[in-house]
Amino acid sequence: MWRCPLGLLLLLSLAGHVALGAKQGRVRQDLCCRGRADDCALPYLGAICYCDLFCNRTVSDCCPDFWDFCLGVPPPFPPIQGCMHGGRIYPVLGTYWDNCNRCTCQENRQWQCDQEPCLVDPDMIKAINQGNYGWQAGNHSAFWGMTLDEGIRYRLGTIRPSSLVMNMHEIYTVLNPGEVLPTAFEASEKWPNLIHEPLDQGNCAGSWAFSTAAVASDRVSIHSLGHMTPVLSPQNLLSCDTHQQQGCRGGRLDGAWWFLRRRGVVSDHCYPFSGRERDEAGPAPPCMMHSRAMGRGKRQATARCPNSHVNNNDIYQVTPVYRLGSNDKEIMKELMENGPVQALMEVHEDFFLYKGGIYSHTPVSLGRPERYRRHGTHSVKITGWGEETLPDGRTLKYWTAANSWGPAWGERGHFRIVRGVNECDIESFVLGVWGRVGMEDMGHH
Numbered sequence: 001m002w003r004c005p006l007g008l009l010l011l012l013s014l015a016g017h018v019a020l021g022a023k024q025g026r027v028r029q030d031l032c033c034r035g036r037a038d039d040c041a042l043p044y045l046g047a048i049c050y051c052d053l054f055c056n057r058t059v060s061d062c063c064p065d066f067w068d069f070c071l072g073v074p075p076p077f078p079p080i081q082g083c084m085h086g087g088r089i090y091p092v093l094g095t096y097w098d099n100c101n102r103c104t105c106q107e108n109r110q111w112q113c114d115q116e117p118c119l120v121d122p123d124m125i126k127a128i129n130q131g132n133y134g135w136q137a138g139n140h141s142a143f144w145g146m147t148l149d150e151g152i153r154y155r156l157g158t159i160r161p162s163s164l165v166m167n168m169h170e171i172y173t174v175l176n177p178g179e180v181l182p183t184a185f186e187a188s189e190k191w192p193n194l195i196h197e198p199l200d201q202g203n204c205a206g207s208w209a210f211s212t213a214a215v216a217s218d219r220v221s222i223h224s225l226g227h228m229t230p231v232l233s234p235q236n237l238l239s240c241d242t243h244q245q246q247g248c249r250g251g252r253l254d255g256a257w258w259f260l261r262r263r264g265v266v267s268d269h270c271y272p273f274s275g276r277e278r279d280e281a282g283p284a285p286p287c288m289m290h291s292r293a294m295g296r297g298k299r300q301a302t303a304r305c306p307n308s309h310v311n312n313n314d315i316y317q318v319t320p321v322y323r324l325g326s327n328d329k330e331i332m333k334e335l336m337e338n339g340p341v342q343a344l345m346e347v348h349e350d351f352f353l354y355k356g357g358i359y360s361h362t363p364v365s366l367g368r369p370e371r372y373r374r375h376g377t378h379s380v381k382i383t384g385w386g387e388e389t390l391p392d393g394r395t396l397k398y399w400t401a402a403n404s405w406g407p408a409w410g411e412r413g414h415f416r417i418v419r420g421v422n423e424c425d426i427e428s429f430v431l432g433v434w435g436r437v438g439m440e441d442m443g444h445h
């Protein structure tokens with residue numbers, strides 16, 4: 001079978017028409033592949049070129065010397081001046097994206113691609129799904145095209161608390177003698193309509209504001225017995241809680257709770273998330289909401305809602321935040337009695353790929369260079385727990401938690417993670433709070 005002689009190809013494509021004359025008389029029709037022979041192919045300019053007689057009709061992905069070498073006639077098109085990809089010819093310096101990496105057509109007509117680790121890594125997805133890890137991985141389309149570094153920089157955004165804050169007094173919840181906690185619990189079943197769905201932080205590294213607003217929303221709703229059910233505004237925190245906080249570049253949980261207690265925030269409807277694109281230059285959007293004291297620690301807004309279609313600019317506040325012990329029973333009891341809690345979490349490269357099941361950090365990237373094994377600090381809302389027996393007979397205990405990567409990620413925006421072993425630090429810094437609810441809040445609305 002005839003195969004494109006690569007030397008000839010390069011000579012021809014570099015020298016163009018000049019080479020044609022020299023090659024007259026070298027017609028070797030008998031050596032060219034007859035009919036359509038898809039395996040009569042050769043890598044060429046980062047793509048595959050075909051050298052069979054089918055090329056007599058189509059030019060898109062055929063070897064450039066097919067015409068003169070096989071048929072002895074000049075090609076019916078000018079010599080290729082660039083690189084080929086996906087049946088298209090790109091000029092020198094032309095580019096295309098291969099997931100998160102940009103490929104550029106070089107002077108020598110070869111593609112050269114960046115070699116960044118991507119957030120969605122098909123090899124990692126395959127390795128996780130073939131391993132017996134208790135969870136499934138997939139391609140979350142919003143992450144396609146991002147680098148792993150961008151995922152760590154833009155999709156998390158909680159600053160690990162200082163050791164002083166880490167050592168914050170824990171409240172010891174004591175289980176009564178003989179008290180048995182249920183094997184499964186879900187906040188949305190105990191408090192229907194009072195547990196809010198996950199929001200999407202987009203490329204804003206503001207999980208500190210999203211998880212705080214999410215836990216506060218549920219707790220205000222639960223503690224007001226459903227008289228108030230606001231979705232509280234992460235943007236209010238991102239833009240206005242600026243003391244030692246960095247908005248969409250990260251922030252602290254203790255600072256966020258201080259703000260919710262002393263200043264309060266309005267609803268997400270009143271002060272919607274404005275989102276911020278990655279690498280967007282310039283200052284953060286200015287704060288568009290302020291509050292003033294109105295006696296007894298309560299506050300009221302001094303500005304209209306940034307969303308001009310909304311009139312209700314009620315300010316919601318909480319009581320001082322408290323830290324729970326790291327024992328899973330204490331966290332469970334608090335969750336069952338008072339509602340969802342906030343948890344710090346160390347996010348590793350494989351977590352972005354989570355599609356369902358009971359997550360634990362896998363070793364699939366262990367053999368790869370350091371830059372493929374990245375992690376960053378995040379925070380989430382824990383909403384319940386349960387147990388599941390896997391096909392192999394193992395029983396896994398888990399937490400259910402809400403993330404802030406929108407409803408299309410994971411299990412409808414939620415995930416389950418192994419419980420009781422401080423997986424990814426999820427039991428190391430867990431916070432609860434009470435909604436600030438006065439008698440007057442219970443009356444009207």
Ligand SMILES: *[C@@H]1O[C@H](CO)[C@@H](O)[C@H](O)[C@H]1NC(C)=O
Pocket residue numbers: 053056071
């Ligand atoms: C190539 O195509 C032309 C026009 O359709 C045809 O006349 C010619 O015989 C073909 N050559 C070969 C080698 O099949």
Ligand SMILES: *[C@@H]1O[C@H](CO)[C@@H](O)[C@H](O)[C@H]1NC(C)=O
Pocket residue numbers: 122139140141142144
């Ligand atoms: C992942 O999803 C994106 C967006 O939907 C798609 O363009 C891409 O081809 C997918 N990649 C894989 C490997 O499935």
